[in-house]
Amino acid sequence: MLTYGHAAETGAALRRFAAPGRDVVPRDQYALDEEPLEHHAALVIGMHADQRHLAARAGRLAGYLAQGGTIAASGHLAYPFLPDVSGFQPLPTGHLDDLRIHREAAHPIWAGVSEQDLTFRRGVAGFYGRGWHIPPPRARVLHSVGREHRPLDIMWRHGKGRVLLHGGNDLWSFGAGDIARNLFDWLLAGPEVL
Amino acid sequence: MLAVLDAGSYYHHHAIHGAPYRHLFDRVIYTPDLDRAALEGVSVLLVADRNNPVLLRRHADLILGHWRRGGTLVVLGENEAESWVPGVRWSPRPTNFWWWLEPGAKPEHQYPRPEHEFFRHVPPEDTVWHYHGVLQPPPGAEALITVPPDPEGRDQGGALLYEDRASEAGRLLIATLDPFYHHGSRFMPSTTRFLDGFLPWMNRLARQEAVAEG
Numbered sequence: 003m004l005t006y007g008h009a010a011e012t013g014a015a016l017r018r019f020a021a022p023g024r025d026v027v028p029r030d031q032y033a034l035d036e037e038p039l040e041h042h043a044a045l046v047i048g049m050h051a052d053q054r055h056l057a058a059r060a061g062r063l064a065g066y067l068a069q070g071g072t073i074a075a076s077g078h079l080a081y082p083f084l085p086d087v088s089g090f091q092p093l094p095t096g097h098l099d100d101l102r103i104h105r106e107a108a109h110p111i112w113a114g115v116s117e118q119d120l121t122f123r124r125g126v127a128g129f130y131g132r133g134w135h136i137p138p139p140r141a142r143v144l145h146s147v148g149r150e151h152r153p154l155d156i157m158w159r160h161g162k163g164r165v166l167l168h169g170g171n172d173l174w175s176f177g178a179g180d181i182a183r184n185l186f187d188w189l190l191a192g193p194e195v196l
Numbered sequence: 197m198l199a200v201l202d203a204g205s206y207y208h209h210h211a212i213h214g215a216p217y218r219h220l221f222d223r224v225i226y227t228p229d230l231d232r233a234a235l236e237g238v239s240v241l242l243v244a245d246r247n248n249p250v251l252l253r254r255h256a257d258l259i260l261g262h263w264r265r266g267g268t269l270v271v272l273g274e275n276e277a278e279s280w281v282p283g284v285r286w287s288p289r290p291t292n293f294w295w296w297l298e299p300g301a302k303p304e305h306q307y308p309r310p311e312h313e314f315f316r317h318v319p320p321e322d323t324v325w326h327y328h329g330v331l332q333p334p335p336g337a338e339a340l341i342t343v344p345p346d347p348e349g350r351d352q353g354g355a356l357l358y359e360d361r362a363s364e365a366g367r368l369l370i371a372t373l374d375p376f377y378h379h380g381s382r383f384m385p386s387t388t389r390f391l392d393g394f395l396p397w398m399n400r401l402a403r404q405e406a407v408a409e410g
Contacts, residue, residue, distance in 0.1 A: 007247075007248035049205075050246060051204075051205065052204035054226065077206050078207075081209065095382070
């Protein structure tokens with residue numbers, strides 16, 4: 003899990019589930035060049051990351067994925083650090099229907115969490131996601147947003163590896179159901195499990 | 197010259213490089229690249245909210261040098277300023293994102309200096325959104341936005357924005373507010389309205405101060 007200064011806070015929601023043999027290790031993002039990525043089953047990249055720095059290392063990240071690595075990232079892609087996917091596309095806003103979250107495919111990470119749970123927090127829409135990315139061909143779109151059903155949660159393969167992009171605030175901090183625990187299990191489930 | 201520290205996050209990308217504000221910044225400094233040359237000719241240095249505090253601590257002498265030499269330094273929220281700006285005291289508060297949903301909710305913000313030039317550019321109502329903590333201004337500093345004591349006794353109240361012209365040769369404007377993050381995430385229109393007024397003011401200030409120095 004990459005950190006960007008706020009090491010104590012970063013990924014606290016995921017680190018709760020760490021156990022012997024299932025560690026979550028925080029690493030300063032600027033130490034990424036020294037980190038042997040192939041030693042880690044998964045790399046978690048949060049919304050506050052320095053994407054410009056990551057984009058300068060996009061080839062290395064793609065190489066890690068090709069060899070069977072997993073990347074879970076949250077945020078809007080402003081700099082291209084993930085392979086195959088487009089940059090962030092804003093949504094028209096102003097109407098509730100533009101912010102409604104739709105389930106496109108069931109996935110264990112969101113087990114027990116409804117579209118309603120994702121759309122509203124205390125009756126307010128818009129916390130889960132407010133924009134989208136153009137997915138790679140053959141990607142699985144798990145959730146979409148708005149009237150046009152724009153892709154918000156996208157999962158795809160790159161080589162032997164897999165990527166989960168949540169185009170909003172840190173997925174592991176969204177307080178609905180057991181998203182963080184289920185995501186943690188998914189990260190360690192092995193690259194063949196989409 | 198107005199310079200801004202850009203941490204490379206998506207929200208800094210949108211807030212700094214996006215169409216509405218890009219022309220207001222004379223220089224965009226990618227924070228990992230900050231060095232003495234990058235600050236040459238700068239009159240107003242704006243540390244956008246949610247920069248990486250590790251880098252800010254590392255570059256503290258450079259950033260503070262700008263203030264100490266008479267420049268204007270602006271430090272927005274969530275930058276752990278209390279760990280690298282001398283004299284800054286900060287108490288965190290649990291964030292209430294929902295204050296406006298409570299029946300009869302009224303923002304608790306107070307404006308002890310409504311005549312300050314800040315408010316000619318940013319109307320008080322555009323400074324109201326949730327906040328993450330309060331600052332205790334040092335002697336000689338002037339609080340511009342304050343909130344009353346924490347109802348659960350965590351602090352005695354304090355400032356969300358203050359101006360310090362007393363501690364060093366220059367001017368420090370420091371806030372707990374994080375408008376770059378929220379505007380850059382396209383969430384929370386009051387933060388966009390804040391920047392709509394604040395950034396043109398910063399731009400104008402940078403020009404005035406350049407003339408004064410020249």
